[in-house]
Amino acid sequence: MADTNLAALTLREAHELLKTKQVTSRELTEAVLRRIEAVDNKVKAFVSVTSEIALERAEAADRKIASGEPIGPLTGAPIAIKDNMCTRGVLTTCSSKILYNYKPIYDATVVERLADAGAVMVGKTNLDEFAMGSSTENSGFFPTHNPWNLAAAPGGSSGGSTASVAADECLAALGSDTGGSIRQPASFCGVVGLKPTYGRVSRYGLVAFASSLDQIGPVTKDVTDAALLMNVIAGKDPCDSTSLDVPVPDYTKALVPDVKGLRIGVPKEYFGMGTTAEVADSVWQAIELLRSLGAEYRETSMPNTEYGLPTYYIIAPSEASSNLARYDGVRYGLRGKSAPDPVTMFLKTRDEGFGAEVKQRIMIGTYALSAGYYDAYYLKAQKVRTLLRQDFERAFEEFDVLISPTSPTVAFGLGERADDPFAMKLADVCTIPANLAGIPAISIPCGFHNGLPIGLQIMAPGLGEEVALRVAYAFEQNTDYHKRKPTLG
């Protein structure tokens, strides 16, 4: 089989070929590495490509397959990891100059689980520095390009992961989502991105941005692959006190193209806030399609939605200002040169190491947590967060899922919003509420405009990943958006 075809495989397709020995993991991995070689100078999805480790793991997978041992769906599958997840002995930079040389001494729990499942890590993907951003332009190293239009942004912050999946530089990837950082770039790049329920996937080894919002999730070529990855990464981790001690279902069991009687809520507020007509049209067509398959839908109102963005921009920077305090040049990473005393060393390190967006958020968060402002900002934001959560609780009494656009627009041009931070942040207006409420949400491709993908967001109650997957799967079975490939021109 030709390289392009091998690299374009889904996890499920690759598994069939590996299991029946039509292809080896080495062949598959080499095909992916050649694909990266061929296109990543244009896409720039990877911060580091780990060819040697990948080939070693591929050979280990091949030995296992050859020995006739039973193999799991991820054995031998080339997968990319967002560069904010710790990989032992492999650079983990968070796309920040402050961690330009940082090699962790341990693997994140998800990385360990993927390795145990036989997956082959091909590289670490680019992101907005410390996952702060919506376009991957805030990377401390270089921006990533949207495979559908190289002049467009891939979205962010998991833009490296979504672009690498869209460009067939891996079979699937892991991203992390704090305010939409999996779903929004998945929408921009025309791939599937799932943000699980808060606590469903261990955060141990995920370099923290905003601890109460961060979740790791799959970025895949179709819904089936998202379920396959979830089966491996979900579950209680004794190293993460916030991970949920709830049994993990077999998510592939949810992949039934049946939405009969399903109650869909369409919150009207998600169609304001800068939603373009094309995006709204595509989402409504998707809802109509689901209705034609037997689902019912009704418009509804979630009155506190407009407070999601401001609430998020208090809570996330507050937590970030504390989480990022450890980058002080004392133990690892960048150290400011020739400082006469510790305080000067801290200042120089952080001034040289952090980019403008990170500095801005640290300042906002520091301000919001200061005595005298705490009540007016942080505490108030926590109260609004409760109201937003209650909006969802009420909605899920009536509906099985809520459907909305993932992002109000298709991918914007690189540089287009760089000088307009508010417009940039508006790209996450539909995704942020799910993080604040801790509920699962998936983005799947549901149309195109000007050759750029449009994303459909399906939100479900806490631990309701299965119903979100089922709706997404039913939609996918009746459309072919997920099968389209960018030409990388």
Place this chain on the structure above:
Amino acid sequence: MADKLQYEPIIGMEVHAELLTDSKMFCGCSARFGGEPNSRCCPVCLGLPGSLPVINEKAVQYVVRTALALNCQITHQSIFHRKNYFYPDLPKGYQISQYGETPIGQYGWIEITVDGRTKKIAIRRVHLEEDTGKLLHVEGDRSEVDYNRSGVPLMEIVTENPPPTGLDQIQSAEEAREYLVRLRAILTYIGVNDGKLEEGSLRCEPNISLRPVGTVEFGVKTELKNLNSFRAVHKGIDYELARQEKVLRQGGKIVQETRRWDDARGVTAPMRSKEFEQEYRYFPEPDLTPLRFDPEWIEGQREALPELPDQKKRRFVEEFDLPEYDAEILTDSRPMAEFFEETVKLSGDGKAVSNWMMGEFLRLLNATGTEVEQSKLTPPHLTEMLRLVSEGVISVRIAKTVFEEMFNTGKRAADIVRNLGLTQIADESQLLPTVEQVLDENPKVVQDVLDGKDKSFAFLVGQVMRYTKGRANPQLVNQLLRDRLQARSG
């Protein structure tokens, strides 16, 4: 005018106690003191990117037990906070602590007695946090950091000023010292802390201020650090009270600051100014879920508490008829109380054991700077010595020599007595020649005695004891001397 003003001290006590858990507060690393620098560390206590804390349940249990022993209420939903500040020994850039209204324990008290007056000192909070690493200054302009201590569980106990109705506050150096003595006793009894002020596993930082008698508002306070012994606590606070009074009497102002006690020079000196409240940006730790305590579990912890110092003291007074003061000293530390009880169990004579411990034992412990638990003298040793005394094998005077020898060498009393030939001489035929010799050598004294000067008789007894190196049975010496004197006069 100002000279006639009377000032009264207000003292707040902030005590940090390292918990005796095997592992650290939020990871599995050893919490033991020392070790090769940075040998007891992992991603969590080094604060490496991506690492997350997991609560040590044993540490929580220890704090709950302490809070119960201090008569505190247990907070039903207790939460951890981040205290944010930059320092090289703080690897995450924040310390996980407990702030505000939700520490594990609140609103308790400790009873202390000073100069016969009993006070119930109000305790505001008992909370749990993690210790920091240690900054080591090496030669030149370099510093190194040892993170072995980073993440060791630390309990903080803070008094409440002003106290709620019915409770008291600390108002003198002696009360502060006594508070710390009783607190240490409680902590060591329940086994949550080793009570070593010298090693810093128990640290005390008093806040000290003066206010004119009759006023309500507190004066400006200073905080004292580096109080590494009970003596230092007492002297440091006394010094600081005197210093503040002098400043005020001269019309000066107290600066809010942290001052360091210099034990060698016997003075306090400013460390850093605290004029501006530090901005710690406290907020709830999002990486941890709140602690929720089941009332039944709390009751279980209460029932699991051992006999506490106050209870033990009362029992000693009743059971062994000890003076209140002796019972207090014997119960001030758990090893002391255990030593006493074990020896009483073996010997059966509480009064005698108490006398030896309050006398010789305390004297030797203090003189040599030894802790009870390090003492070479053991309860079986002391019991054997008491038996030798009661059986008349050695005199009480000889017993003091034997005691000191046991204390210094750890040898058994019987061996010491045998090796040094210290057995009592109670044999008339053995003593008689010595008695005769003393009478022969002191004709003038003999005459004085015969003339009715009883004091001189004691001199003769002393001489016999001297010749027999104290081994002579005193009653027998008395009897023989009187017999022989009578014979000579008659």
